[in-house]
Amino acid sequence: MRTVAVRNIPRASPAIVRRLGEAGVATVHEAQGRTGLAKPYMRPIWMPVSVSGSAVTVLTHPGDNWMLHVAVELCQPGDMLVVALSADNEDGMFGELLATSLQSQGVVGLVVDAGCRDVAALRSMQFPVWSRAISAKGTVKETVGAVNVPVVVAGVAVTPGDVVVADDDGVVFVPRLDAEAVGLACDAREKKEAVVRARLQQGELGLDIYAMRQRLETEGLVYVDSPEQR
Amino acid sequence: MRTVAVRNIPRASPAIVRRLGEAGVATVHEAQGRTGLAKPYMRPIWMPVSVSGSAVTVLTHPGDNWMLHVAVELCQPGDMLVVALSADNEDGMFGELLATSLQSQGVVGLVVDAGCRDVAALRSMQFPVWSRAISAKGTVKETVGAVNVPVVVAGVAVTPGDVVVADDDGVVFVPRLDAEAVGLACDAREKKEAVVRARLQQGELGLDIYAMRQRLETEGLVYVDSPEQR
């Protein structure tokens, strides 16, 4: 593993980061072609919550959170820390003190493929965290990893500077260079959904709105009455 | 798999559906002889929550939510949609738009043996969902399944028209033709529990209320004092 800390990564514009955050995880995931979604074990430690930021990535080892301290210095306001591990582990490598440090640098949240602790304090601080576990298990600071290298987090390949969107539904990553296009696709999707929502609220059926009846018949769906009468 | 949509299933009376909902999952499960309980991975996406309804069943495939659109049309006010999959999958096959559609038809909730998304919106709408995961992973509409056929959901065999009772404790299913008898058993159980609760609140012990001491001795329980003194 390259033991390196990379400075001065490129980031997407604050405007597009904010726009993708407003759209939310489900819309962004669909808008970029159903890719980039973290596996569903990655859950917020408190809800409701919704945030977006630029990814500063960390690669570390089970039970060792040394690299998180290195990463703090490389963060800018509006960043989110994205922590990957070299192997599955649930130790609580993030808590109140690191959150205090990140918050003082303007970091807006954390995604960690391991455990998190001090849940009550983090909720009070309104510092948002998505993790695979809640665990108070302490960690050491013994083995060097890397900051701002490409990582795999919860099944997704993430590049430093990618946009992170996270809310009650989970976490999605958007490649930095795709962010503008995905934002436009979100606009289109939201407009279309607003129309569909209004029609559904009035009792119209998706079967009709999406014109599914013919294709269902072609594919073999048959309607019958229940043989059983009360 | 039969690719069929069954109309006009029989349902239990609204009165008994409501009564079982009041009794709640734990009481109903006990009252029907400790059967019909969904495995505990089936959890509400927001709490507190409590609802009951008649099961409209859906059988679909991993990553494919086409049949949910077919099911909407076959629902009546007071129904709950109960979605089974042909294989384990956590994709988010239900969200705000489908909930809008179901709510406009009077459907009171959803049990889905897969993932659910748009959690924040569903909480705002107060639309209750029990699922095995929260996931924004989008689905396709490619393969025909079935509506209102017998299914297995979270380890329970469910027949269309069965009564669904769901709350913070999970989900239990009651066969339609047993519903009245289970309701009476709930009455009896609640009365008995009220008496026991009052005695326990006053400090009486279950050992005495349930007359367990003799049987414990027969089965070999021995009381001793701790050898260790402070």
Add this chain to the structure above:
Amino acid sequence: MRTVAVRNIPRASPAIVRRLGEAGVATVHEAQGRTGLAKPYMRPIWMPVSVSGSAVTVLTHPGDNWMLHVAVELCQPGDMLVVALSADNEDGMFGELLATSLQSQGVVGLVVDAGCRDVAALRSMQFPVWSRAISAKGTVKETVGAVNVPVVVAGVAVTPGDVVVADDDGVVFVPRLDAEAVGLACDAREKKEAVVRARLQQGELGLDIYAMRQRLETEGLVYVDSPEQR
């Protein structure tokens, strides 16, 4: 298995039990050398929550909660019930009635390596429970186990009378005879953390506070600039 119920176990003083509860799970775990922490699957059924007590231990079998009734009588005000199973099981072996009984004896909480039910009622009663699952699955009262014998709960060996500290972060156990020393270590740790927290809030970096830069360099960490420019 010894089928025995042990009376008159020694307990730590109420003052130290209370002090450890104030310190919380994460601090206590660190203060006693990163030991004694229950595996992270042991979660509170409602949050926020924080409690501490003396462990009355129960050893029982999958699907059988008989021994919990035996244990109630052996509890004192300030105790917590700690329930171990002879094999993994998620059946709901604890609910509102047992909580009523425990509360009437002054018991302050429960840790159970199985399932729990009546979640809504327990939240209303403000009776705290940590469990591995929420499940309404009923249990029998057929097989004798033991009360106040050493047990293994969620990966930790627990002796009757140990101090239990439990909050939103999980559960940690402190051997009774270590409790005073751990309390002092908590004091020291909290003081140290208060200083660090203040410095972090003002923007100082952990790298500098903990003097990590030299050791990082020795261990091979290299800083580079991103080759990629926007």
Add this chain to the structure above:
Amino acid sequence: MRTVAVRNIPRASPAIVRRLGEAGVATVHEAQGRTGLAKPYMRPIWMPVSVSGSAVTVLTHPGDNWMLHVAVELCQPGDMLVVALSADNEDGMFGELLATSLQSQGVVGLVVDAGCRDVAALRSMQFPVWSRAISAKGTVKETVGAVNVPVVVAGVAVTPGDVVVADDDGVVFVPRLDAEAVGLACDAREKKEAVVRARLQQGELGLDIYAMRQRLETEGLVYVDSPEQR
């Protein structure tokens, strides 16, 4: 739960049971429309193995194997025992002695949604078992369940007398009244697969044999050359 033992269940003919066993799990599953397959956690305790039989069903409780003894008497030569539990459990409720008893009655195998022990002895006896775990954890004989009632095993609803087909790939259940039709569908499928296999062995592509190219293009698949050259 009905505490009942049902005698004289109907069974499929030995010829069709044997025929489905020859076809094997994968072919039978496809031939009956991709239904009836046990979840993949149900694994053989030794391999290679392949067997088929008529299902004698057992419903029992976590940690309790009493009903298996009741079931032995109700078995006939050619039967397979199919054991469901009222809740998830991995205790070893089957071992060498019960296998000896079953073998002496002509029973050809066991499917158990719990644990199995005495693996070495069972392999020596060539008694085939599919289970969710291997565990020596002993069980009690305290609570009555049922024999030959409908059960859910590893996610499949099984009726007594259904045909069980089990091999290295897992377990599939065929409703008794569908067995002949499924056998014919297996014949057709095997014939078709033999032709395809021969063509594939000679290097023909599935793309051509199944005429997929046009549909792939319609659905949007685009072929490009790698931009990267060595």
Add this chain to the structure above:
Amino acid sequence: MRTVAVRNIPRASPAIVRRLGEAGVATVHEAQGRTGLAKPYMRPIWMPVSVSGSAVTVLTHPGDNWMLHVAVELCQPGDMLVVALSADNEDGMFGELLATSLQSQGVVGLVVDAGCRDVAALRSMQFPVWSRAISAKGTVKETVGAVNVPVVVAGVAVTPGDVVVADDDGVVFVPRLDAEAVGLACDAREKKEAVVRARLQQGELGLDIYAMRQRLETEGLVYVDSPEQR
């Protein structure tokens, strides 16, 4: 955590260690009152296999196998290494080189609550290992743990010098001072089982051998004929 390596632990006699090994995991587990069994995730990396020894315990951290090197020196011929972790982890902390070292000291096997690698080589060397995972994930040697302190392994509290019995069914631990008594209980159990086995082989039923019929009737089991005729 005490960072200590304890020398000169007491051990059970080779004769009783060997005797318990012959009895095997399932018999030993039953003979000591259904206690001491490791959770079923602890599996042999190759089969068939059967071994017993005296436990030299190791307590280490996720991803760190330093203490195994310390433990080798403290082993005697006939010992088994028993490795516990401070938190769940599957990293491959044991392989061919450590096995070579252990084998040269006369150590007869390993139980590790983490991962194991070099499976093919270990099978060739006939060095038996029980682990929770097979993983080639490398580990570091950075953090001191302990050797020959009490540990919890796969849910069992193990004291240095306890007897370890391990085979295809899993792993069971016997407290050193109980070993003789458990050996005698194994003798009794084997004799009883031999009689039962012979009767079962001749077609007698467990229902009759164990005289279960009366109690089944008392507990409410009812025999009926299937309503369904072919």
Add this chain to the structure above:
Amino acid sequence: MRTVAVRNIPRASPAIVRRLGEAGVATVHEAQGRTGLAKPYMRPIWMPVSVSGSAVTVLTHPGDNWMLHVAVELCQPGDMLVVALSADNEDGMFGELLATSLQSQGVVGLVVDAGCRDVAALRSMQFPVWSRAISAKGTVKETVGAVNVPVVVAGVAVTPGDVVVADDDGVVFVPRLDAEAVGLACDAREKKEAVVRARLQQGELGLDIYAMRQRLETEGLVYVDSPEQR
């Protein structure tokens, strides 16, 4: 998702692919700095087995194996197919017919982050497969994915043309351009291990070979004698 099939990917030389295969998973993983290892759930369906090849990657959806047919045509002798899914799924998307087709094209193995079926036939054909499950669950051919795009498989980011090394220990991926350097590092590692192995076989301790005693003392390890005497 880009619905694309990429032709003419670059590959590593057959010599280095073969060399890395000889070194095996554990050695290669260490030699490239403990990176590139698939999570340990990725297991061979039969053992012993050992193979290496060039990765032809496939990205497909739960329950849909259409893209595997597209991939066959793009394979060359010596390739291995590496199949990623857009979401977790265990359906059996690979079996005997596809293996026949791959074998006729000279493909030497498959790594699939889903299920596999026809295990007995694949063992007979000696076609090696690593999968996350064994499942006969059939799949559809409805949704277009991609071939030879970057994917994440079992937690590792894989680029088409990377070297795949797989054996009884699992699967490791080597970036194509690193393959030669990793091969040299394997040479060095094997030489060093041969020396260590010989010394360990003669009873020398790792503590001495690796000169660990001083550092253990510095880090706080203390040796004591057991207080307990037999």
